[in-house]
Amino acid sequence: MARHEVESEVTGNVWKVLMTPGAAVSEGDVIMILESMKMEIPVESPSDGTLAEVCVAEEQQVEEDQLLAVVEA
């Protein structure tokens, strides 16, 4: 089973978490939305599989390269 770590490309806040661990995901599904520089940045699943972990909570601050979620394929 391949483990895909989804990292933040930007510094910002977690605005909305749209999925809960255990959910089935397809590549490109939006797992959460970050807010950075007043832009809403969708965080997409890198592959088909299962959302294994969500590592952040809404309104939490995140930094570049911070782990946001894990998808198992």
Add this chain to the structure above:
Amino acid sequence: MSWEAEIKELERRRYLAKQQGGSEGIAKQHAKGRLTIRERIDALLDPDSFREHGRATASPVYDDNDELVEYAPANYVVGFGKIDERRVVVGGEDFTLKGGSPNAAGLRKSVYAEHLAVQYRVPLVRMLEGGGGSVKGSAKKGGTVGEPVFTEPRFKIIADAMSEVPVISGAMGAVAGFPAGRLVASHFSVMTRHTAQILIGGPALVERALGVKMSKDELGGAQVHASSGIVDNLAEDEYDAFAQIRRYLSYLPSSVYERTPRYDSDDPVERMEQALLDIVPRESNTPFDMRAIVNMVMDTGSFFEIGATYGPSQICGLARLNGQPVGVLANDCRFYAGAMTAEAAQKYRRFVETCDTFHLPIVNFVDQPGFMIGPESEQAGTIRYGMAAVAAAAQATVPWAVIQVHKGFGVATAAHYAPGAYVLAWPSVESGALPLEGGVAVAFHREIAAAENPEAKRKEYEDRLREGRSPFPRAESFAVHELIDPRETRPLLCEWVDWIQPQLDTLVGPVRFGMRP
């Protein structure tokens, strides 16, 4: 008596000089998944086009009877060749000999490469793999040391070349010391993802000086340099690197003294893409795909991006408009809303200087919210690098077109305009000193703080200002040339390309200074 004996001996020596590090050295190179310098040159160039300079260069060793017993080839190979039928200079270290660390004739030939390209006014392609100087051999007592004091600095020609001819470097293996310096002194550089490292000093030096144990890859592998700005592009393997080098050169003239070749395009100039009408969302905090816009406007398939993973809020690349090569600049709002970070600004400045050096027109798709703000950005010295980008644009001499796609806020926006720019605006344009949201918080902070419900008051101001925002006044005031239907962008830019042809004819020639690394 003819000279047949000497000719035979010369042929033998030329043969020996081509043996590189011998079959063992070559096998070792292949085992590491890497080509030899001669294989690289053959794979890069048009077939049978290599014309080597210094075919018999070597360090010969004779025995007491004056018989040749050893013939170590110069470990730098250089000469002319052709890429898409246009002449170039190509050179590179032979890693199978002394790990590419220069031997006597090898050093001379490596310095010669820049001179050759500048003298004959053709691009220089370096295939780098080597470790620079070595302390071995510098411990000889007696004799002369160093270069004569009146010798021109060896690095002058490296800097001069960058204002005269396109310089391209590929890192094909470990590139350290002087060769790493050469790599960044290039208009375009590429490294192989799995087999190259770029280092100022390798693991042994680092451990001795700092007590830190790190591998070559940890210090200077692709994962470091994809975001360090040291290299522009990554390549999957050496053949991908050669393909990228060939492609890059197709957009550039052979030197500042020539026009860029303009190829026939079969992409209609009148092509209007329906998708451009709604690609920018009405909600200004929803990101959109700027690369899709660039690809729809430029000749189909012609966009070649440079440095995508460094300073990603700024997109830089080369493309064609009705066959005319152009430099493309565009903001990617998915990274910090497209803001100018310190990295983006450095990438921008180097790219504008490169286009200016080679008289490439620039097309600039603007969605600029301003310089990046926040503690990291202040610490990174962003505004200094940002103003260097602004200065490069303000003094640019090439034809320049601006498409105001969306935002244009703050001082950073000045970096998107050069003198004489042709300015087109889309209806989605927004501009000012500050973006509306932040601007309201600053300008009306007293009113907002005094309100019963500050949050509602802030929103009220924002909504009121947003309603008053209209794209029409800038067209009415001749603050832009035209307010346009986004679908007209390609036809209008192709027409502009016709207008600038006389200017491009007269711009050829030397530049005040070229791109500085």
